[in-house]
Amino acid sequence: MNRRLLKERLSMFALYGLTAGGGLILAVILITVFTKGAPALSVSFLFEASRNFGLEGGIFYQTLGTLILMAGAALVCLPVALGSVLFQTEFLHSPQLKKIFRLLIYSLNAVPTIIFGLIGYLFFGVFLEAGVSWVTGVLILAVMILPTLHVSIHEAVETIPKHYREAGLALGLSPGQQMRAVILPQSLHGIVTGTLLGLARAAGETAAIMFTATAFSGVDLPQSWTDPVTTLQTHILVLAQEAANPEALTNAWGAGLVLLAIVFILITATLWIRSGLEMEAER
Amino acid sequence: MTQNSYAIELERVRLSYSGEAVIETASCTVRKNAVTAVVGPSGSGKSTLLRTLCRMNDRVPGFQVEGSVRVLGRDIHDPALNVYELRKRVGMVFQKPCVFPKSIEENVIFGLKFHDSRTGRDFSEKSEQALRDAFLWDEVKNRLGDPAHTLSQGQQQRLAMARTLAVDPEILLMDEPTSALDPKSSKAIEDLILSLKDRHTIVLVTHNVDQAERVADDLICVDDKTVCHKPCQRP
Numbered sequence: 001m002n003r004r005l006l007k008e009r010l011s012m013f014a015l016y017g018l019t020a021g022g023g024l025i026l027a028v029i030l031i032t033v034f035t036k037g038a039p040a041l042s043v044s045f046l047f048e049a050s051r052n053f054g055l056e057g058g059i060f061y062q063t064l065g066t067l068i069l070m071a072g073a074a075l076v077c078l079p080v081a082l083g084s085v086l087f088q089t090e091f092l093h094s095p096q097l098k099k100i101f102r103l104l105i106y107s108l109n110a111v112p113t114i115i116f117g118l119i120g121y122l123f124f125g126v127f128l129e130a131g132v133s134w135v136t137g138v139l140i141l142a143v144m145i146l147p148t149l150h151v152s153i154h155e156a157v158e159t160i161p162k163h164y165r166e167a168g169l170a171l172g173l174s175p176g177q178q179m180r181a182v183i184l185p186q187s188l189h190g191i192v193t194g195t196l197l198g199l200a201r202a203a204g205e206t207a208a209i210m211f212t213a214t215a216f217s218g219v220d221l222p223q224s225w226t227d228p229v230t231t232l233q234t235h236i237l238v239l240a241q242e243a244a245n246p247e248a249l250t251n252a253w254g255a256g257l258v259l260l261a262i263v264f265i266l267i268t269a270t271l272w273i274r275s276g277l278e279m280e281a282e283r
Numbered sequence: 284m285t286q287n288s289y290a291i292e293l294e295r296v297r298l299s300y301s302g303e304a305v306i307e308t309a310s311c312t313v314r315k316n317a318v319t320a321v322v323g324p325s326g327s328g329k330s331t332l333l334r335t336l337c338r339m340n341d342r343v344p345g346f347q348v349e350g351s352v353r354v355l356g357r358d359i360h361d362p363a364l365n366v367y368e369l370r371k372r373v374g375m376v377f378q379k380p381c382v383f384p385k386s387i388e389e390n391v392i393f394g395l396k397f398h399d400s401r402t403g404r405d406f407s408e409k410s411e412q413a414l415r416d417a418f419l420w421d422e423v424k425n426r427l428g429d430p431a432h433t434l435s436q437g438q439q440q441r442l443a444m445a446r447t448l449a450v451d452p453e454i455l456l457m458d459e460p461t462s463a464l465d466p467k468s469s470k471a472i473e474d475l476i477l478s479l480k481d482r483h484t485i486v487l488v489t490h491n492v493d494q495a496e497r498v499a500d501d502l503i504c505v506d507d508k509t510v511c512h513k514p515c516q517r518p
Contacts, residue, residue, distance in 0.1 A: 171394030172371030
């Protein structure tokens, strides 16, 4: 075997090894969560309120709280992300300003989530007097998932085939009409993908909402703007601290499995919708 | 010939990208209700010249127009001019047929529905007329709801023309509309061009001199960064 062939084989082996390693880590996490969480799952676990600081009962309000924060964040973030992308692609002409805008968005993506929580709480919670409430959580998560949505929508808008834009332009469509007729329909797959990925990111977030939007127990559905919610993430955190109690740990794994299932459903939906819409757009 | 007989008038026009001239000087006119062919070698700036007439290059970085470009009696760079209205009156058909991922009928009314803002509008009559004008009606009248991409390339190009005609432009700019088509489809487009000149002024960019001679009343030659000052009218 000559030297070149040996090197090639070794690099292939290293590549396969790294890929398998990554896959293995993921598989171990999924199998662990599933095997440890599955015993906790039951209809009553999913649809009952938790009792005795989560040691008994289910995770109904925690799941609802997580869904409220996720949906709220997406509803607030989507118009802002869409508006900022359209401003950047359709109205901002200076390449320098575009570059600065992109830099800002990518920087926002790199900010640690606890900083979002801190600044978000100071601004929304203290300055705007929203306090520790689900509204504060929604707004903080909305800012946090903004880069994810922005990048995904931006990519979709930028890759609209030039001939579609030109055909719209040549028919005398104004920028607003061009957006409605060409840009939004042609970038729908990016909008849907970005929103679902943003939701998945919001679903996994704990630090930013821990002290700003959630209460650990004794909370059901929020009755007013200023009420906190309880979420799966914080529920897991609290139960995990009771490591000595096997029941608490089983419930924590169960809540983890439900959270993972929510994210898994979102990601699967993203891939499915994306491939469908892309096929539609490419026709 | 009086000034009003011209749909387009160019006077000492210089077109450049980031200071580098594509066309150094262009002074010419286009007669109303005539077919004017713009001919010249590849890369000579024919398409740039055509796109300038409906300000399609407005957002191209570094693109600059100097001199006077008058279309339908108005300076198209007048700040008071509504550029969207200009593009509605000066339609453009591109080299590669472009249809949207919609039905045939939706493609025809794609621009029209935005320009006709009356409520409860029925576009079927206008859509039929546009398809008839584009010689496509007989081929698609029983399948108007089918996706437009199921049409052949030649039919797609005529559909793109029908979409432009539905907006009722006074001038039609065509950028090598037959270069991606087979001879039979090209012939159909040429017949269409001849049939449209009674109602529209047509400017056709082509690298095919034979085609220009077949369909054009006037020729404008672009070569070596210059445009013939006066159209060389056919005898």
